[in-house]
Amino acid sequence: MHKVAVVVQDHAEPFGLGSLVEVWGEPYHPDDDNPVFDFTVCTPRPGRVKGRAGYDLFVEHGLEATLDADLVCFSPTHAMLDFDPLVLDAACAAHERGAVVFAHCGAAYILGEAGLLDGRECTTHWRYTEHLARRYPKAIVRPDVLYCHDGNVLTGAGSAAGIDASLHLMRQRFGARVAASTARRIVVPPHRDGGQAQFIARQVVDYQAETLGAVLTWASERLGEPLDVDTLARQAHMSPRTFARRFRDETGTTPHAWVTAQRLQLAEEMLERTDNSVDQIAAEVGFGNAATLRHHFTRARGVSPQVYRKQFAC
Known part of the structure; x- marks a missing residue:
């Protein structure tokens, strides 16, 4: 796995996008020999992408960046149920050719709408798990976990759990040492098991x-x-x-x-x-x-x- 594409859409959530950039988008590694990925942020219609926190994004690349990516990530958007047919087609095409497709938080709805969650274990933010299960009854929604990895479909819970899911995938593909040094670089715990509860009743x-x-x-x-x-x-x-x-x-x-x-x-x-x-x-x-x-x-x-x-x- 060496090429990573992240799909963003209008009303993009900055933390969701940022978590993917932090793990997969580091352009060089002066302190370790971790892999450097061919990393691209793309969107259905290149140009201005509306944000949700008082600022917008400018994205140069279109969805052609997903065509040969080994990992295709779908960044969360505040407009979870506003589905773009081009994005759904990109998700299906990536999955069909064997790429890993990864969505966390509300972006899990994209995979559900594309039919990629049917018969698979999956999750999303705990606020939405019941709704996700009702909307996609063929999906096996696990409401109280940090992430699920079923075949070449990876889904993560809300916010920081996207980092956990990314580190899990990095650990699986490149080993514990690479995942741990990545976690150390972005100053997070090196491993939280996917089965850990989303909501900790402290x-x-x-x-x-x-x-x-x-x-x-x-x-x-x-x-x-x-x-x-x-x-x-x-x-x-x-x-x-x-x-x-x-x-x-x-x-x-x-x-x-x-x-x-x-x-x-x-x-x-x-x-x-x-x-x-x-x-x-x-x-x-x-x-x-x-x-x-x-x-x-x-x-x-x-x-x-x-x-x-x-x-x-x-």
Whole structure:
């Protein structure tokens, strides 16, 4: 994947477009050897594109930029249900020839209108998931996730989740090291799992109360050790039940899912950067044995640790 085209339309949302530019549009990388993409912003009718935040865009390129792009992104627009037939045709054509088509937030409606969500898992901003499901009943809408990747169709939830979806795709195509250095460049967390909840019900607590940040740091430094709920709760000086509830409220996921995700991320890095055997890596990251690592890794990443190493080893 080396050519990326982003389709913008009138009433373009600046954050949605900006998130795509930040991940895929960096023209050079002085601090790493990450890939540089042939990146183009395009629109159905080149020229002035109306914005939604007090300023407009000037876009030089038309939709011909999508014809040979490996990744075709559809940037969110405030006019979600104002469908341009040219854009729908571009989405269908890109999908038909095997390009990855990616839409986040309200742009998911473009893929729905084009029929590309039929029979696929997908998501959008939590405000619109029920409406998306009603409008496109053949789509499998998952309302409480950050992103869905089904075949060559990628959909992300609202706002910052577009970055998570992009980093997921970058991780899948180029490995954990490239995705992590990209995240570091744009100053965001390197990985939020797609199954993490969109809406985190963070409770209002007294300003002197401790958060879970110290516990998460403590756990991330001890992934090779047992990290069940009881162990984490003792470190947080809470009962297991209170800790599990607080953890879900503050992170959007469960302690077990969070620990598993951290161990998988560390396993990815070790597969890329070391010659350690899968058994050694499994022990060091806390899975205990190669069979358990293979089970979790294949389930989460879609390939075995050995295949991942062949693809991304430095």
